[in-house]
Amino acid sequence: MAALYSVADFLDLLWRRMRLILLVAILGSALSLVLALMKEPIYTSTEVIQVNLPQIAGDLAKSTADGSFARRIQLVEQRLMARDTLLEVADKFGLREAFPGLRPNELVTVLRRSLSIRGTPAANSQTLGDGAISVLTITATMSSPEQAQALAREISDRTIRLSQSSRIEQARETLTFFSEKETTLIREIAKLEEDLAELRFQNDVMSPEEVQVRGAELIAINESLLTLAREEIELRQTTEEAAATQSGSYAQRVRDEYDAQMVALTAQRALLENRRAELQASMVMTPELDRQLTAVKQALERKKSELEVVTERRADAEVGFRMESALQGEQLNVIETASLPDYPSGKSRKSLALMGGVVSVVAGLALALLMDVLHPALRSAGQMQRETGLMPVVSIPVLDTRPRGIRARLHALFRRGRGSP
Numbered sequence: 001m002a003a004l005y006s007v008a009d010f011l012d013l014l015w016r017r018m019r020l021i022l023l024v025a026i027l028g029s030a031l032s033l034v035l036a037l038m039k040e041p042i043y044t045s046t047e048v049i050q051v052n053l054p055q056i057a058g059d060l061a062k063s064t065a066d067g068s069f070a071r072r073i074q075l076v077e078q079r080l081m082a083r084d085t086l087l088e089v090a091d092k093f094g095l096r097e098a099f100p101g102l103r104p105n106e107l108v109t110v111l112r113r114s115l116s117i118r119g120t121p122a123a124n125s126q127t128l129g130d131g132a133i134s135v136l137t138i139t140a141t142m143s144s145p146e147q148a149q150a151l152a153r154e155i156s157d158r159t160i161r162l163s164q165s166s167r168i169e170q171a172r173e174t175l176t177f178f179s180e181k182e183t184t185l186i187r188e189i190a191k192l193e194e195d196l197a198e199l200r201f202q203n204d205v206m207s208p209e210e211v212q213v214r215g216a217e218l219i220a221i222n223e224s225l226l227t228l229a230r231e232e233i234e235l236r237q238t239t240e241e242a243a244a245t246q247s248g249s250y251a252q253r254v255r256d257e258y259d260a261q262m263v264a265l266t267a268q269r270a271l272l273e274n275r276r277a278e279l280q281a282s283m284v285m286t287p288e289l290d291r292q293l294t295a296v297k298q299a300l301e302r303k304k305s306e307l308e309v310v311t312e313r314r315a316d317a318e319v320g321f322r323m324e325s326a327l328q329g330e331q332l333n334v335i336e337t338a339s340l341p342d343y344p345s346g347k348s349r350k351s352l353a354l355m356g357g358v359v360s361v362v363a364g365l366a367l368a369l370l371m372d373v374l375h376p377a378l379r380s381a382g383q384m385q386r387e388t389g390l391m392p393v394v395s396i397p398v399l400d401t402r403p404r405g406i407r408a409r410l411h412a413l414f415r416r417g418r419g420s421p
Contacts, residue, residue, distance in 0.1 A: 020371065070132075098147065
């Protein structure tokens with residue numbers, strides 16, 4: 001029977017399958033011991049890097065290498081885990097000789113599994129989502145403590161150098177972009193100014209300064225014409241009063257003076273009106289010319305406004321580049337150097353052997369129970385009564401007729417060899 005209803009049934013199972021259980025336990029334990037002895041020790045070394053804020057406040061001098069630090073570290077990690085970089089590190093520390101049976105691609109896979117770069121988010125960075133990191137932990141796992149320490153320090157040094165170089169490169173590219181943009185805008189503005197001057201020269205269009213001067217001259221001419229009109233009115237009034245109140249000779253004299261002055265005033269008015277007509281004619285443009293001039297002027301104003309913005313940003317980019325070049329921006333400093341590990345990491349050989357022994361015993365018990373399931377039988381009166389409901393009248397135990405003891409077994413073997421019954 002496979003059912004175990006009592007402790008007696010379990011003990012009976014142990015007694016009947018003791019050989020099988022011991023065999024499985026001994027073989028499994030021996031195999032576990034061999035595997036534990038064959039297992040190479042693994043050593044782990046860790047180096048901790050602290051992320052320091054820029055030395056100059058962002059309000060005073062903002063760096064152009066902004067952005068998510070976690071993103072930049074991810075890019076640095078990708079460059080560190082590249083195949084060529086890992087093979088270079090392997091050649092530097094002789095790891096090819098440490099793994100003689102591995103091909104380059106297999107060695108790269110082993111190194112990638114042996115290295116870990118983990119960042120600790122700064123306070124409130126998870127809630128704000130700014131990707132700020134306060135501490136970087138670099139862990140190397142190798143088969144010898146010296147290799148683990150050297151690999152952790154090498155990856156830490158490369159991380160710091162790549163982080164600094166990436167920030168400087170980003171600041172340099174930003175400065176280069178705005179400098180080139182500023183140069184391009186200056187060249188375009190000069191070209192537009194040349195086009196505007198050429199358009200005015202070909203169509204005899206006055207410059208804004210000339211328009212201002214001629215406008216002032218028109219105002220002065222209009223004022224002079226008003227003055228002449230007032231003088232004519234005053235002369236006419238004087239002549240009419242003299243003709244009405246004075247004698248004929250005096251009135252005639254006044255009339256003659258009026259005629260002479262009117263001739264002079266008329267000549268002056270004609271001269272001023274002609275000049276005003278010339279000025280107005282010179283300031284009048286055709287609709288097509290006016291459209292062309294307006295388009296060029298608007299384009300010129302847009303470029304000048306864009307140049308002001310680009311010049312300001314180029315100045316900020318130059319300050320940011322100088323700050324990064326002087327290593328006054330965000331910095332990575334080692335606060336815990338990778339030490340030489342004293343003991344292997346992970347489970348020891350003793351623990352593996354003990355676990356293998358326990359698993360072997362459990363496997364032996366499971367196999368014994370499986371054998372009873374595959375070969376069911378009623379082995380006691382209690383089992384027969386539980387399974388069939390019948391109470392057996394007589395229970396005859398199995399009699400073991402084999403000789404007991406070493407001496408009895410040797411005597412039986414001797415008699416069998418002589419042919420005795």
